[in-house]
Amino acid sequence: MSISITRPSTPPSLAPLLRTSINNQQNQQQQEEDADGDIPMVSSAGDVSIVTPGEVVTSNPQWMRGHGTYLVEDREAGGMNIVATVAGTVQKVNKLLSVRPLKARYQPEIGDLVVGRIVEVQSKRWKVDINSAQNSALLLSSINLPGGILRKRTSTDELQIRTFFSEGDLLVAEVQSLFQDGSASLHTRSLKYGKLRNGYLIRVSSRGIQRARSQVVSLATANGGGEVEVVLGVNGYVWIAKKANTAPTEGVSITRLEEEASEAIYSSKNDFILPATRREIARIGNCIRAMVRCNLRVDEDMLNAVYEVAVEAADQGEENVDASLEGEEGRRVVEIALARKMGL
Amino acid sequence: MIANPVLAISLLTLLCLRIDGRRWNELRRFHAQLSTQPAAADGSSMVEHGNTKVVCTVVGPAEVSQRSKMLHDRASVTVEVTFAAFSGTDRKRRLKSDKRVQEMRTMLQRTFSQAIMTHLHPRSEITISLHVLSQDGGVLAACINATTLGLIDAGIPMSDYVVGMSAGSSSATTSAAVSFEEAADPLLDVNHIEEGELPHLTVATLGATDNITLLTMESKVHLAMMEGMLAAAVDGCRKLREMLDEVVRAHGTEVARNGAL
Numbered sequence: 046m047s048i049s050i051t052r053p054s055t056p057p058s059l060a061p062l063l064r065t066s067i068n069n070q071q072n073q074q075q076q077e078e079d080a081d082g083d084i085p086m087v088s089s090a091g092d093v094s095i096v097t098p099g100e101v102v103t104s105n106p107q108w109m110r111g112h113g114t115y116l117v118e119d120r121e122a123g124g125m126n127i128v129a130t131v132a133g134t135v136q137k138v139n140k141l142l143s144v145r146p147l148k149a150r151y152q153p154e155i156g157d158l159v160v161g162r163i164v165e166v167q168s169k170r171w172k173v174d175i176n177s178a179q180n181s182a183l184l185l186s187s188i189n190l191p192g193g194i195l196r197k198r199t200s201t202d203e204l205q206i207r208t209f210f211s212e213g214d215l216l217v218a219e220v221q222s223l224f225q226d227g228s229a230s231l232h233t234r235s236l237k238y239g240k241l242r243n244g245y246l247i248r249v250s251s252r253g254i255q256r257a258r259s260q261v262v263s264l265a266t267a268n269g270g271g272e273v274e275v276v277l278g279v280n281g282y283v284w285i286a287k288k289a290n291t292a293p294t295e296g297v298s299i300t301r302l303e304e305e306a307s308e309a310i311y312s313s314k315n316d317f318i319l320p321a322t323r324r325e326i327a328r329i330g331n332c333i334r335a336m337v338r339c340n341l342r343v344d345e346d347m348l349n350a351v352y353e354v355a356v357e358a359a360d361q362g363e364e365n366v367d368a369s370l371e372g373e374e375g376r377r378v379v380e381i382a383l384a385r386k387m388g389l
Numbered sequence: 390m391i392a393n394p395v396l397a398i399s400l401l402t403l404l405c406l407r408i409d410g411r412r413w414n415e416l417r418r419f420h421a422q423l424s425t426q427p428a429a430a431d432g433s434s435m436v437e438h439g440n441t442k443v444v445c446t447v448v449g450p451a452e453v454s455q456r457s458k459m460l461h462d463r464a465s466v467t468v469e470v471t472f473a474a475f476s477g478t479d480r481k482r483r484l485k486s487d488k489r490v491q492e493m494r495t496m497l498q499r500t501f502s503q504a505i506m507t508h509l510h511p512r513s514e515i516t517i518s519l520h521v522l523s524q525d526g527g528v529l530a531a532c533i534n535a536t537t538l539g540l541i542d543a544g545i546p547m548s549d550y551v552v553g554m555s556a557g558s559s560s561a562t563t564s565a566a567v568s569f570e571e572a573a574d575p576l577l578d579v580n581h582i583e584e585g586e587l588p589h590l591t592v593a594t595l596g597a598t599d600n601i602t603l604l605t606m607e608s609k610v611h612l613a614m615m616e617g618m619l620a621a622a623v624d625g626c627r628k629l630r631e632m633l634d635e636v637v638r639a640h641g642t643e644v645a646r647n648g649a650l
Contacts, residue, residue, distance in 0.1 A: 178510050
């Protein structure tokens with residue numbers, strides 16, 4: 046039996062909106078019909094073409110399938126089709142064709158700087174939540190000992206494993222290696238890494254953080270907030286804290302490890318933080334959330350620009366400004382910052 | 390407007406319209422949205438089929454919540470279905486241990502374990518939470534569609550869209566008709582009233598093909614009516630896949646516009 050399905054009639058107010066979306070689709074389809082019969086990564090109009098699950102990306106046998114795709118036999122034409130499994134953009138590296146999802150959980154890669162939370166303490170290692178598909182491992186042998194002593198880890202260290210990190214502690218670390226199943230092993234064997242205190246954690250989508258030369262940003266805040274340090278973990282966890290005032294060290298020791306990796310590095314006690322600093326830390330957090338909400342990627346320049354606008358906005362309108370930067374106000378602030386950055 | 394309800398009903402039957410004024414092959418107003426709770430979960434969606442409204446949140450692939458759920462070669466899929474007490478016509482709390490809710494959970498879990506490429510995320514868990522906010526027929530179909538959108542939003546790889554659709558068959562005209570084949574009159578996308586009166590089924594298909602991944606029917610029906618219902622539901626699925634695809638594309642273009650990709 047032949048059936049024609051009719052869609053419900055749309056209310057009149059939505060009609061103009063729908064018409065534009067249909068036009069867009071037609072444009073897309075025209076652009077997709079390339080000479081090679083495959084889909085361009087970025088169309089001439091500047092907007093990105095999206096593929097959705099089940100969509101045939103190409104039937105051209107010259108391409109190899111990468112992440113986000115699978116092969117299906119084409120019954121009619123013969124040969125194999127590369128079909129997308131996620132909604133995202135098509136990426137081509139040489140002859141490898143992959144689909145990058147619009148949003149996905151963090152997938153660890155060696156060398157990534159991540160912020161994590163200890164969820165489990167085992168006899169020789171910790172399990173760390175880094176927002177990926179599985180918890181990562183931090184071995185007892187891949188941390189710095191207090192005092193910077195370099196030696197083999199003994200059973201004494203194993204017994205007092207909770208004096209270094211215990212459940213719930215936050216830390217910044219680097220991905221040292223990956224296991225077969227994709228889970229990560231971390232290390233904190235640098236003075237840049239280790240336990241976090243004097244600040245607060247915000248969690249955003251890992252797609253919201255731009256990989257940069259340095260993931261640690263130092264901001265000179267307004268209103269007497271002092272220096273604030275932002276650790277942009279590529280896994281989407283962001284740590285915002287008061288910058289520790291390190292005394293200028295004279296080059297006495299060769300490694301400086303002994304001096305700086307003192308007992309204090311595993312301290313869980315927060316310093317007293319002035320209300321002004323707390324306010325600015327919260328403002329930076331709100332800026333980051335607003336940027337991610339506007340589908341913008343956070344990096345040092347952009348964060349500086351948005352923070353500047355947020356401070357100005359708070360200075361000007363005293364009562365009406367929504368300091369939480371939720372909703373419209375956040376979008377406005379981000380747009381001003383973006384426009385200013387484009388103008389420069 | 391017709392003031393007399395009896396007259397209104399008879400007029401509807403005269404025009405071969407259904408109780409809510411639709412023709413047999415018309416869908417209800419369909420509305421869907423992605424990333425409704427971006428902070429609460431990895432993926433979220435909201436789907437409305439007429440007055441049926443379902444919210445879905447997807448967390449994962451993440452570390453397993455219980456050791457027993459860990460599968461060494463693939464991800465495990467956990468589904469939770471919650472009915473809001475105010476979702477039906479009479480206020481009633483449905484427990485999670487309710488047989489009906491449990492059955493729905495199992496059906497969804499099996500359907501999506503097949504569609505999701507679970508082998509790509511071994512030892513992890515994908516948690517799908519569904520909240521039924523308002524029920525007006527076709528709840529299972531709405532749950533399926535909401536889950537598909539939620540999974541796409543979470544960036545979890547699937548072989549294709551899984552699309553659900555319900556269909557019924559009106560048998561009221563059998564008195565005059567010669568045979569069941571002639572009397573069979575499929576109705577697409579049944580609402581709550583039709584669900585109560587007529588035999589109905591729910592179908593889920595994988596993508597634009599006729600591959601049925603879920604088929605459930607709880608009512609007794611003559612075999613001759615089955616084919617029409619099934620054909621209507623499968624064609625409804627195909628149409629709905631296009632509509633879901635439009636929603637995903639519109640959302641993707643919006644995300645991509647600011648250069649977040």
